[in-house]
Amino acid sequence: MLFRFITIAFLIFGSASLAYSQNTSNETDTIILKGLKQYPRRNTLPVRRPVLFPETVVLNAAADLDLKVNYWRNLTSFGLNINQAAFSENWGAGGVNSLALGGQFSYKTDYTKEDKNFASELILQYGKLNNKGQLARKTVDRIFWDNKVALKLSKSWYFFGSINFESQFDMGYAFSKDAQGNEKRTLLSKFMAPGYLTESFGFEYKPVKHFFLRIGTGTARQTFVLDKDLYLTNPKNFGVVPGKTFRNELAFQLVSSYDKDVAKNLNLKGRYSMFANYEKLSSIDNRLDLTLTANVNRLINVSLAGIILYDDDTANQIQASQTMAFGLVYKFAN
Known part of the structure; x- marks a missing residue:
């Protein structure tokens, strides 16, 4: 009887000691691992990945999908610039009321397929300035x-x-004043006086999309002055013999173009052309057009443009012009 009692007491005491030890161990593990994620998590069931058997399917793109490739790239742009100033009659700093309006339309298209390429660019620009008390100017x-x-x-x-x-x-006019101080103008040019038509063939170097150089070994240019009386106010008559309306020249020509975004929202566009008449190589025509455009947002931009020109059929010295404009522009491509 005493032996049974001792045996039962020993079993109860051993079970209590084992439970206490396990609880103490679990609490210690909880303190150490508190705030830490355990990998793999307890009681995580293993997941068996499915076995995939891919099957090749042959499609007839032309017949089944009816796919078409568009080899044309088009870009159209509209621009409008307005500048206006007004002063009261007693404005102490001086000034003159003025209004300037300018517009531009440009269209570029490009077709490239395999080793064939066609490109066309159209630029139309016109602007007018009207100062109070003066004749309107372009x-x-x-x-x-x-x-x-x-x-x-x-x-x-x-x-x-x-x-x-x-x-x-x-x-186009040249402006001056007469003996009485009144403004007068002299006609210099008009539509198709002059007008230039240039045909050229040769080799083009185009290493990247934004630059090309054309070497026109065979080039012909026709100069038109359809107003036979223009020489009376413009003696040079753009190289056309007075009384005639047409002049033809054979020449060597270089044309290069650069059009690239040089920084974010900043585009630089330049075009240089050289025309060397084979009969008059001592006098070579040169023209450089540069335009720097900064896009303020999708509809507003600021542009700075300049032209440097030398053509002895127009003037004996280098000609230059510069314009800066702030206005609206809308572009869409397809």
């Missing part, structure tokens, strides 16, 4: 249309043929 006036077809010869070289047209919309 700020910009240009019609420019360039077309080119090319056949790829290597990675960066093409054989090309191009045709280019340039003229203006409105009459």
Whole structure:
């Protein structure tokens, strides 16, 4: 009887000691691992990954999907610039009421398929300035249309043929004053006086999309002055013999273009052309156009443009112009 009692007491005491030891161990583990994630988690069931058996399916793209590739890239742009100033009659700092309005339309298209390429660019610009007490003046006036077809010869070289047209919309004047101090104007140019039509073929170097150089080994240019009386006020008559309306020249021509975003929302566009008449290589025509455009947002931009020109059929010295504009512009591409 005593032996049974001792045995039962020993079993109860041993079970209590084992339970206490396990609880103490669990509490210690909880304190040590508190705030830490355990991997793998307890009681995590193993997941068996499914076995996939891919099957190849052959599709006829032309018949089943009816896919079409568009080889054309188009970009259209509209711009409008307005500058206005007004002063009261007693404005102490002086000033003159003025209003300037300018507009621009440009369209570029490009077709590239395999080794064939066609590109066309149209630029129309016109602007007018009216100061109180003065005759109206033009700020910009240009019609420019360039077309080119090319056949790829290597990675960066093409054989090309191009045709280019340039003229203006409105009459151009030189302004002066008579003996009484009244302003007068002298006619210098008008639509198709002059007008230029240039055909060229040769080789084009185009290593990247934003730059090209055309080497026109065979180039012809026709200069039109349809107003036969223009020489009376503009003696140079743009190189056309007075009384005639047409002049043809054969020449060597270089044309290069650069159009790239040089920084975020900042675009630089430049075009240089050189025209060397084979009969008059001592006098070479040069023209450089540069435009820097900063986009304020999607609809507003600021542009700074400049032109440097030398053509002895127009003037004996270098000509230059510069304009800065702040206005609205809308572009869409497809």
